[in-house]
Ligand SMILES: [Ca+2]
């Protein structure tokens with residue numbers, strides 16, 4: 348290989364890495380899912396104080412963004428060649444582990460209950476079929492960190508049916524509106540324990556990073572084909588994030604693949620030059 352080709356190859360690799368870095372978004376899964384306040388047979392904007400513009404449209408967040416906004420999710424442990432023993436989610440949100448402080452109820456002169464409006468549980472699928480989320484991770488309370496197989500659940504509308512002073516639960520997906528699963532009530536099996544941690548963040552942006560760690564051994568022989576997930580942020584589903592991620596080859600494999608491509612380009616160029624020479628020779632002979 349002459350120096351020129353080596354220089355071009357090195358430059359190409361740098362360009363690829365640079366472009367890859369440039370197109371990188373802040374989160375692996377960006378929150379693009381919209382929600383709308385809803386009660387069975389009745390949309391929030393049809394009654395009472397509902398004239399507030401917030402509740403008339405499909406929006407990212409219903410209500411207070413400083414409390415309910417979820418920004419994005421990063422996923423680790425699905426690289427096909429990096430041996431990792433756990434699947435890890437980092438969820439970036441403003442919603443606190445203890446829930447919406449305004450939903451504490453007074454039980455004594457100075458005493459209050461814990462907030463009843465708490466974080467949603469996390470639902471995901473690994474087989475590439477996102478019409479059924481076959482796994483559920485309990486995010487709070489006594490079963491925090493438990494991984495459920497084929498979880499049964501309440502939707503935000505179910506939850507709000509028992510809190511009549513609150514008239515809505517979010518629905519998601521403006522193309523085909525669906526109820527949002529938010530609270531695991533049981534399931535086929537509890538596969539085992541992972542870990543869930545709320546970590547406070549400083550500066551602008553999300554208030555918390557929720558780390559969710561699930562040992563891959565809990566999935567048994569089930570391989571991760573495509574990871575599809577849904578997180579309703581809170582049991583009111585005031586913000587919903589959905590998205591998917593596919594296992595990717597490790598960078599070394601990508602580099603080999605890239606080098607191979609450059610090699611092919613080099614070979615093609617040599618062949619082209621040879622053919623060009625032959626053509627010229629033929630022309631000269633004529
Ligand atoms: Ca959203």
Ligand SMILES: [Ca+2]
Pocket residue numbers: 378407408416417418586
């Ligand atoms: Ca959001």
